[in-house]
Amino acid sequence: MRRAFTVALERYGYAMTAAADGLTGLELFREREFDLLILDVMLPGLDGIGLCRRVREASLVPVLMMSARGDGLDVVAGLEAGADDYVVKPVDTYVLVARIRSLLRRATYAPVSGPQSQPASVEPADEVLTFGDLAIDTAGMVVSVAGRPVALTPTELKVLLEFAARPGVVLERHTLLRDVWDYGWDGDSRVVDLCVQRLRRKLGRDRIETVRGFGYKLRR
Incomplete structure (x- = not known):
């Protein structure tokens, strides 16, 4: 094989x-x-x-x-x-x-690298989205929590960007499968659930809220 x-x-x-x-x-x-x-x-x-x-x-x-x-x-x-x-x-x-x-x-x-290659902080700019102490530099593709950079895989970053584009809006699993994983058919929603779990470990467990029976949303 x-x-x-x-x-x-x-x-x-x-x-x-x-x-x-x-x-x-x-x-x-x-x-x-x-x-x-x-x-x-x-x-x-x-x-x-x-x-x-x-x-x-x-x-x-x-x-x-x-x-x-x-x-x-x-x-x-x-x-x-x-x-x-x-x-x-x-x-x-x-x-x-x-x-x-x-x-x-x-x-x-996102750059395929570890956290050591990312800057120590995010400078204020029009391209920076902030949600509490979470900052997303959409130009440099750098994510930080309380000023400290967080290393995300490209998939994790893409999921976070989908949430950040619509804060407070519930995103269904099949929507994320389509927009992030490019599944044109019904994919396995476990990839979504486990990716969200990894994001919660890195960004804080209360950052992304589960809406039972529907999906997930980023807290404003």
Whole structure:
């Protein structure tokens, strides 16, 4: 499967680097810069979930998790570890390419780097949106809480921007799936729920309110 996907994605113009196990993948990640990672949950040595956690300790690079069909626990664990999206095996190449393109588009919203590369504070400007002590510099794509920068993945930042564009307005899960994940069909709402959970951990648990039966909204 690894060889097949490598060949297929190279035909779409992507430069691929493949690893047969998680530890080799971790070494490659540390040695080189990548635009996106595809991690199989069932990697030997260091599994995809463990590898995703190690990656998230150092980088906000987009991560697409690949899971066996029906392994709901693996999907949740991968998303909680910091993955941006997932596909289930077996997966058609065109579906995989669609998910890759969506993640790469999202990555243009923010520099793929850790918090150490972001400025220590946000200067007041017309492009800065403020909600209490939360500040979003929409020009520099920098987020801070009480003056301290917060490192968000491109997906987390895109979700936050959707909320910030309509503060106090309830956004339904399927709306976020369409506008952030580019799902033109009914997607798995767990990716939305777990992304919101990660945002709450980083920004404050009361920042995004759950409206039961409908979705989420950013508190004014």
